[in-house]
Amino acid sequence: MVRIILITLLVLFWSISAKSQELEIGDYNKLPLVVTIQFHSLALPFSDLGLSNFGIGLGTEVNWNKDHTLVQKFGISWLGNQSVGNRLILSSQFSWRPRLIDNFFTELKFGAGYLRANRPTDSFKLINGAWEPIGRKGKGMLAIPIGVSLGYENFSENHLFAPFVSYDFLLASGYSRSIPLVPETLLQIGSRIHFK
Amino acid sequence: MKTLQRSWLLITLFLLSSYSNYLQEISSITCVPDPVTGSFKNATEIIQVLDSMVYMGIPGVSIGIQSSDGYWEHSSGFAKLEDQIPMEPCHLIYLQSIAKLYLATATLKLKEQGKLELDAPIGTYLPTRITRYIDKSEKITVRMLLNHTSGIPEYNDAPAYIAYLLQHPDHVFSPEDYLKYIDGRSLSFDPGSKYSYRNTNYLILALLVDVITGDHAAYMRQEIFEPLNLRNTLYRAKPDYLNDGRLINSYWDRHSDGIIENVSQMQRTNVASLIGDDGIVATPEDAIKFLNALMNEQIINKGSLAEMMDWQLNSDGTPAYGLGLDYTLFPGENIGFGHSGGGLGGGSELYYFPEKDLYYCIGINLGIITEGPLNDQILPLVEKLHKTILK
Numbered sequence: 033m034v035r036i037i038l039i040t041l042l043v044l045f046w047s048i049s050a051k052s053q054e055l056e057i058g059d060y061n062k063l064p065l066v067v068t069i070q071f072h073s074l075a076l077p078f079s080d081l082g083l084s085n086f087g088i089g090l091g092t093e094v095n096w097n098k099d100h101t102l103v104q105k106f107g108i109s110w111l112g113n114q115s116v117g118n119r120l121i122l123s124s125q126f127s128w129r130p131r132l133i134d135n136f137f138t139e140l141k142f143g144a145g146y147l148r149a150n151r152p153t154d155s156f157k158l159i160n161g162a163w164e165p166i167g168r169k170g171k172g173m174l175a176i177p178i179g180v181s182l183g184y185e186n187f188s189e190n191h192l193f194a195p196f197v198s199y200d201f202l203l204a205s206g207y208s209r210s211i212p213l214v215p216e217t218l219l220q221i222g223s224r225i226h227f228k
Numbered sequence: 229m230k231t232l233q234r235s236w237l238l239i240t241l242f243l244l245s246s247y248s249n250y251l252q253e254i255s256s257i258t259c260v261p262d263p264v265t266g267s268f269k270n271a272t273e274i275i276q277v278l279d280s281m282v283y284m285g286i287p288g289v290s291i292g293i294q295s296s297d298g299y300w301e302h303s304s305g306f307a308k309l310e311d312q313i314p315m316e317p318c319h320l321i322y323l324q325s326i327a328k329l330y331l332a333t334a335t336l337k338l339k340e341q342g343k344l345e346l347d348a349p350i351g352t353y354l355p356t357r358i359t360r361y362i363d364k365s366e367k368i369t370v371r372m373l374l375n376h377t378s379g380i381p382e383y384n385d386a387p388a389y390i391a392y393l394l395q396h397p398d399h400v401f402s403p404e405d406y407l408k409y410i411d412g413r414s415l416s417f418d419p420g421s422k423y424s425y426r427n428t429n430y431l432i433l434a435l436l437v438d439v440i441t442g443d444h445a446a447y448m449r450q451e452i453f454e455p456l457n458l459r460n461t462l463y464r465a466k467p468d469y470l471n472d473g474r475l476i477n478s479y480w481d482r483h484s485d486g487i488i489e490n491v492s493q494m495q496r497t498n499v500a501s502l503i504g505d506d507g508i509v510a511t512p513e514d515a516i517k518f519l520n521a522l523m524n525e526q527i528i529n530k531g532s533l534a535e536m537m538d539w540q541l542n543s544d545g546t547p548a549y550g551l552g553l554d555y556t557l558f559p560g561e562n563i564g565f566g567h568s569g570g571g572l573g574g575g576s577e578l579y580y581f582p583e584k585d586l587y588y589c590i591g592i593n594l595g596i597i598t599e600g601p602l603n604d605q606i607l608p609l610v611e612k613l614h615k616t617i618l619k
Contacts, residue, residue: 073395074391074394074395075391075392075395076387076388076391079388079391079392080391080392080395113395114250115250115394115395115396115397115398116394116395149483151482151483151487151489152250152252152489153250153251153252153253153489153490154489154490155487155488155489156309156479156487156488156489157486157487158284158285158486158602161282161283161284163287163309163488166487169487170483171483171485207483208481208482208483208484208598208599208600209484209598209599209600210484210597210598210599211390211598214391214394215387215391
């Protein structure tokens, strides 16, 4: 836990303090790299929160308008969760990102994605009456992620980084016949990195 | 960009260091059963059916039959797949909900001893720290808990419970933890107006017997296990009572795709947390000894047994459930008294067929509470097994 907090603080510190050389305004929002560390849980929304089940995410986004308030996000995440199995998530979300005060912004987002859920332990498949080990082979599911974020961005000073925290709730379908839908949550801490 | 590269390196190192080889398996020993003294007329056919069940997807199965030919038992498959440990009749199987029959028996014993009235409101015995979770508890009697007519909601179908159990497979729940999942929920129906099977009834019943006896599990051991010499029946004698090498490993088809994984740690922790509605492990032989003694009025008297068989009806008017005793019509119109059980990593049946004067117990180490193709394939074989036994 201490390691997680230290790394989080380190990344945030670098995100906020590091500055690029001057960028052209027009370049600012063109395909930034979005880097996140994430904490995953199979849980109902806003329950069972905790800084465990660590993962990382990479993504990018494109603007739908010049004000940068409507955004389409694309991402891929790998999440380590030894109790329910590791996750790989590919998703795209539409985001409404209104500005608050002093360069702070908030965000509401929703979309769709593919969630690959591995098994937590080695598994077996029945082949001609004998159980053969097949590793942690998982299952692909359709996922509907919705989320909220709070972040900081500074166009005027041409900051390279725009840090944010985000909370996503995913509803994954087809977990099993008896449990057709499972709730999963993601706490994300990260930054957009606007390369020149 | 060097700072960025360094931070990625740190994160990668962290991920590698935090990754561990998570295991669910437990050690099951190879056990050698005592020689079987009895026989059974259809033993050869039954062995074929058990072998088919294993071939079609049950990792391991164990069966015991008590008939006029004496006691006969057999196992097929594996107690632990990873180590190829053969399933044997001396392995301990999860009785799952069959535990309700044991607790009901203990409750009727308390009634016989004059320590409990079946038609008294549960608040007569339970403190408010328990009844505060139960809607209209003043209208619910001990009998309504026993025969599932209380209307108290089910705790284990709450999405929050299922999610928490999956995410925290090693979490030990307290009885009050379970009650919190019904906190604020209304009764499903007026108490006594209909029958609907709920695990919560027996969780509350165990707490009620705790109040009267100090420890319902100790009372069950004292009044049932010890007099019947059930040395291979384990229930909460100590906190780690399930750390027994004779206990089978458990498997679950998590995603209903025919692929199973070992869930033994989760199963064992889950079962050890459950009181009243589950929690007992035993050999099939011990389970049959118990049911035999119950039906022969060696534990409770004739009047109590008759109360146990005061059947609540299904919606179609057929008998369903008495006081901890299940009524099932098996193939060939054979009536069976007993109970069945199912869990995340196991399934079981314990029945007495009065017309054949035959007792039967089966345990498997595949979870049956969720649906899947393996269960689909096995169900017809279970039916075939019933037919073979009752032929």
